[in-house]
Amino acid sequence: MTPPLPVDPDSAAEPGHPARLAELRAWTGQRPWLGGTLTVLAGLTIVLLPAQGFSVVLLPGVAGLSGFVIGGLITACGLFLLFSPQLHGLIGIAAVLLSLVSFVTTNLGGLVIGMLLGIIGGSLGFAWSPPDTEIR
Amino acid sequence: MRGEELTAGRRRAAPGTARGRTRWPRFAVILLPALFALVLLGAAAATGAVPIAAAETGRHPMKISFTSFSASSATTLPQAFQTRDGQRRTEVVVNMRAMKVRGLCASTRIGAYVLRLNTPTITAERLSFAMDSLDGLGVLGQQLNLRHATGLIDGSPNSSDQSGFPRLQVGGMTLNVSFTIRWINAHRFHLDGFTMAGGRGQRECY
Numbered sequence: 001m002t003p004p005l006p007v008d009p010d011s012a013a014e015p016g017h018p019a020r021l022a023e024l025r026a027w028t029g030q031r032p033w034l035g036g037t038l039t040v041l042a043g044l045t046i047v048l049l050p051a052q053g054f055s056v057v058l059l060p061g062v063a064g065l066s067g068f069v070i071g072g073l074i075t076a077c078g079l080f081l082l083f084s085p086q087l088h089g090l091i092g093i094a095a096v097l098l099s100l101v102s103f104v105t106t107n108l109g110g111l112v113i114g115m116l117l118g119i120i121g122g123s124l125g126f127a128w129s130p131p132d133t134e135i136r
Numbered sequence: 137m138r139g140e141e142l143t144a145g146r147r148r149a150a151p152g153t154a155r156g157r158t159r160w161p162r163f164a165v166i167l168l169p170a171l172f173a174l175v176l177l178g179a180a181a182a183t184g185a186v187p188i189a190a191a192e193t194g195r196h197p198m199k200i201s202f203t204s205f206s207a208s209s210a211t212t213l214p215q216a217f218q219t220r221d222g223q224r225r226t227e228v229v230v231n232m233r234a235m236k237v238r239g240l241c242a243s244t245r246i247g248a249y250v251l252r253l254n255t256p257t258i259t260a261e262r263l264s265f266a267m268d269s270l271d272g273l274g275v276l277g278q279q280l281n282l283r284h285a286t287g288l289i290d291g292s293p294n295s296s297d298q299s300g301f302p303r304l305q306v307g308g309m310t311l312n313v314s315f316t317i318r319w320i321n322a323h324r325f326h327l328d329g330f331t332m333a334g335g336r337g338q339r340e341c342y
Contacts, residue, residue, distance in 0.1 A: 029155030085156070096170050103177050104188045119170045127163035131154030 032088050032128035036081030038121030039095045043075025045114030046106050066105040074098050074118050081125040092126025187325075199341045203239030207232040207263070215266065217318070227266040227318050235260045241341040250338040254331050261324035268316040 027033075046067055077095040080087055099118030102109040109115025180186035215229050236259050243252040 032156065032158075093166065096166055100170060100173055100177065103174065104181065104186055108188065115174075119167065119174070123163050123167040123170065124158060126166050127158050127160065128156050129159050129162075131156045 029131060031083075031085035032081050032092075032125045035088075035092065035121045035124030035126075035128060036078045038117050039078030039081055039125065040075055040121075041078075042095075042099060042110070042114045042116075042118030042121055043071045043073070043078055045071075045117065046074060046102055046110035047071030066102075067107065067110075070098055070102045070106050071110070071114070074102070074114075077125075078121065081121075085128070085130065088125045088128050088130075092122045092124070092128075095122030095125060098122075198242055198244045200240070200242045201341045202237050202241070205235075205237050207235040225268065227268050229264060229266045232263045233261065235263045243338075243340040245340065248336055249334060250336075250340055251334040252332070252338050252341065255327050255329065257328035259324075259326045259328070260322045263320070263322050263325075265320040266318040268318045 048071075074095055077091050077098065080091045081095070084091075096119050099109060099115045099122060102118070103112075103115050109118070177186060181188045212228060212230050214226050216224055216226050236257070238257055240258055241252065241254050243250055245251075
């Protein structure tokens with residue numbers, strides 16, 4: 001977990017710019033929030049598809065369980081992108097690879113939608129650079 | 137510029153106001169190979185080189201007909217499951233080995249549209265499905281053989297190629313059966329070419 005982030009007092013003090021919005025802006029600025037959010041959505045899409053209609057899931061073999069395993073791992077990758085942004089490179093690649101694996105193991109990767117969300121989200125997570133990177 | 141200061145010819149963001157950014161070249165470096173791999177996977181799955189696993193939910197009435205069917209039945213056992221509203225129901229799980237179906241036609245109606253699939257041969261090394269309810273069964277047959285690999289009662293040799301499992305052979309039979317399949321799972325499922333047609337004017341299998 002990352003420590004609480006400092007808030008720019010200038011932006012919070014601007015008229016018509018609520019402090020909560022400034023906090024949210026500061027929070028999203030410190031992490032690949034778009035990539036993380038897309039990756040979480042990808043994992044949930046893949047998880048929820050086989051879970052529909054069952055209260056106790058007893059699907060046999062890989063076809064039944066892989067949706068939960070792969071979808072859960074992709075969701076975890078998204079959460080790591082949001083809450084451990086320093087791992088964005090490794091986690092981004094893992095999210096992309098897991099999304100590709102989901103194509104052959106889980107309903108064409110959540111009917112392609114979850115897989116594409118995972119690939120784009122993981123790529124955004126990988127491509128994100130933290131704010132302390134020097135700007136030319 | 138607010139929030140930034142000049143340091144040795146480079147600008148560094150001040151603490152608290154700095155935001156991360158996306159490096160689009162890095163984005164392309166990982167996205168493009170991933171999409172390329174996806175295209176390869178899609179092509180391999182379409183040609184059968186890469187097996188894909190799929191689970192489908194919902195209730196889809198299907199009409200299925202075939203000219204011949206053979207399989208080695210391994211086990212048939214009841215299994216209990218709980219529905220979303222808390223009811224406990226029993227299903228019958230049928231496990232088959234070395235399944236082979238010839239001249240299969242499967243059709244389903246989605247509103248006014250009919251989707252029909254015809255294939256000359258389907259094989260599966262293992263096929264499992266769970267029947268929830270058997271609504272109707274009508275058989276008009278010409279040939280039904282049930283042989284066992286461990287030998288016949290009179291000691292005559294048998295021709296089953298799956299030792300230890302009874303072999304079921306059906307030929308020239310008209311079978312009208314209606315049942316609900318709760319789930320189906322196939323291992324090494326192979327379609328030997330198929331034609332698929334869909335639209336308003338398509339005929340169902342029967």
